[in-house]
Amino acid sequence: MVHGHSHDGAPCQGHGHDHGHGHGHDHEGAGGSSHRSPQDVAMLVEQLRLAGVDVSTLPNIPTAPRDMDEARNKSYQFWSTQPVPQMDELVPADVNCAIEENIPLDKVRAEPFSLPTGFRWSNVDLNDEAQLNELYNLLTKNYVEDDDSMFRFDYSAPFLKWALQVPGHRPEWHCGVRADSNNRLLAFIGAVPQVVRVYDKTVKMVEINFLCVHKNLRSRRVAPVLIREITRRVNITGIFQAAFTAGIVIPKPVSVCRYYHRSLNPRKLIDVRFSHLSQKMTMARTIKLYKLPEETVTRNLREMTQSDVPQVFKLLTNSLKQYSLAPVFSDDQELAHALIPRKGVVYSYVAENHNGKITDLVSFYSLPSTVMGHTNHKAIYAAYLFYYVAGSVSVKQLLNDALILANKEKFDVFNALDLMHNEKVFSDLKFGKGDGNLQYYLYNWKCADMKPSQIGLVLQ
Numbered sequence: 121m122v123h124g125h126s127h128d129g130a131p132c133q134g135h136g137h138d139h140g141h142g143h144g145h146d147h148e149g150a151g152g153s154s155h156r157s158p159q160d161v162a163m164l165v166e167q168l169r170l171a172g173v174d175v176s177t178l179p180n181i182p183t184a185p186r187d188m189d190e191a192r193n194k195s196y197q198f199w200s201t202q203p204v205p206q207m208d209e210l211v212p213a214d215v216n217c218a219i220e221e222n223i224p225l226d227k228v229r230a231e232p233f234s235l236p237t238g239f240r241w242s243n244v245d246l247n248d249e250a251q252l253n254e255l256y257n258l259l260t261k262n263y264v265e266d267d268d269s270m271f272r273f274d275y276s277a278p279f280l281k282w283a284l285q286v287p288g289h290r291p292e293w294h295c296g297v298r299a300d301s302n303n304r305l306l307a308f309i310g311a312v313p314q315v316v317r318v319y320d321k322t323v324k325m326v327e328i329n330f331l332c333v334h335k336n337l338r339s340r341r342v343a344p345v346l347i348r349e350i351t352r353r354v355n356i357t358g359i360f361q362a363a364f365t366a367g368i369v370i371p372k373p374v375s376v377c378r379y380y381h382r383s384l385n386p387r388k389l390i391d392v393r394f395s396h397l398s399q400k401m402t403m404a405r406t407i408k409l410y411k412l413p414e415e416t417v418t419r420n421l422r423e424m425t426q427s428d429v430p431q432v433f434k435l436l437t438n439s440l441k442q443y444s445l446a447p448v449f450s451d452d453q454e455l456a457h458a459l460i461p462r463k464g465v466v467y468s469y470v471a472e473n474h475n476g477k478i479t480d481l482v483s484f485y486s487l488p489s490t491v492m493g494h495t496n497h498k499a500i501y502a503a504y505l506f507y508y509v510a511g512s513v514s515v516k517q518l519l520n521d522a523l524i525l526a527n528k529e530k531f532d533v534f535n536a537l538d539l540m541h542n543e544k545v546f547s548d549l550k551f552g553k554g555d556g557n558l559q560y561y562l563y564n565w566k567c568a569d570m571k572p573s574q575i576g577l578v579l580q
């Protein structure tokens with residue numbers, strides 16, 4: 121299933137899929153869609169499986185709804201049992217509260233949920249190089265792909281440490297599943313603590329990420345067991361809410377965002393079919409169109425350092441107040457973990473005026489994708505916009521500087537969601553609209569829907 125979007129003459133790009141993989145399919149004039157509904161596909165796959173076909177070898181068939189209309193017609197065997205708003209529920213503006221009351225801690229289930237026979241729970245110790253590599257390998261071979269199985273996220277091992285070992289992390293929230301027979305790591309779900317403000321309420325939550333089930337173990341309802349188990353392990357600590365994002369639609373997104381892509385290395389992106397040459401454009405003109413200057417424009421923009429942390433804490437904390445969904449950094453240590461530059465992981469820059477005051481911040485993280493089955497190219501190097509504050513310059517200038525810096529670091533593409541103030545500058549900065557949504561979700565929380573511009577929370 122492909123949704124093509126041309127955007128201001130830029131190549132259309134983007135595949136329907138979490139976190140914004142993309143490639144361009146110009147299907148103007150492609151006529152009516154003839155794709156099967158997710159239910160049809162699921163039934164077919166199930167019939168094949170019952171007939172003894174190894175369905176894990178089938179291409180990545182999206183059986184889960186990718187948009188709200190598809191989702192409204194689906195029945196959710198697992199999600200209908202969970203404390204989340206119904207798909208068709210319109211929450212009024214004055215409602216902003218938990219769905220279920222907190223369970224008294226002595227009433228939280230003490231035993232882990234049961235896995236299918238032959239599998240067992242196993243925390244993944246990310247400080248153990250071998251276990252970190254096992255998680256890296258599980259994800260690099262089995263994590264999120266685009267609908268056409270051309271690209272797959274390739275989170276690096278240092279990135280996984282950064283994203284999962286935030287201050288206050290807990291070993292049991294790096295929740296793995298192993299096969300008894302050979303001890304292989306076959307599934308994972310991660311939780312990290314994060315205080316999140318939703319409208320006017322500040323709530324202790326976890327962020328859930330890196331849910332992954334090995335391809336050979338798919339469609340066997342292991343994911344619901346992982347989700348129930350991580351919920352239990354989080355509830356035991358007195359936390360009853362979570363935030364997460366996904367490319368699929370389940371009940372019920374608080375916001376539906378969209379990735380946009382800014383080509384930095386158009387030749388390569390076209391080569392790997394992430395994007396395509398738009399009509400009436402030559403390669404030479406396309407390369408010229410996306411060419412960026414060597415030097416940033418904002419005065420005194422430089423890499424952020426440890427000594428900037430107290431000022432950046434104030435600057436960002438204050439800026440995040442304008443959004444309806446935003447993280448609340450508890451202290452300097454938490455902010456430093458999120459933003460202090462780590463080569464190949466996270467890049468942060470600040471502008472300092474002549475009085476030594478930090479006025480602006482811009483950051484992005486590095487998330488490459490494996491290019492599957494291409495002879496020349498093995499990976500796309502993608503930078504993803506993270507937190508920023510345009511204090512003394514325009515958002516447009518600051519994000520243009522981010523493009524220049526990412527280009528200098530040899531990224532091939534710069535991705536950003538249409539949240540915060542981003543959408544306003546996309547066309548001027550030559551971003552093209554992607555074709556998959558990224559849904560934002562809150563677990564056990566009910567509140568009015570948000571526009572992407574109300575979102576100030578960026579997950580990895």
Ligand SMILES: CCCCCCCCCCCCCC(=O)SCCNC(=O)CCNC(=O)[C@H](O)C(C)(C)COP(=O)(O)OP(=O)(O)OC[C@H]1O[C@@H](n2cnc3c(N)ncnc32)[C@H](O)[C@@H]1OP(=O)(O)O
Nearest residue numbers: 196197198199330331332333338339340341342343360362
């Ligand atoms: C208080 C604390 C609360 C903490 C928990 C908060 C909730 C956290 C929620 C998790 C946030 C994760 C954030 C991220 O990491 S988003 C990234 C998710 N990972 C991938 O896409 C990687 C590639 N795919 C896989 O590894 C598997 O396909 C996964 C593991 C995704 C599903 O495995 P499998 O394909 O073998 O399916 P199944 O037969 O076991 O299970 C089918 C059921 O699972 C529901 N499903 C499928 N995908 C997702 C999804 N991305 N979020 C929520 N639910 C999902 C699905 O609707 C169905 O339920 P229902 O339709 O019948 O109702």
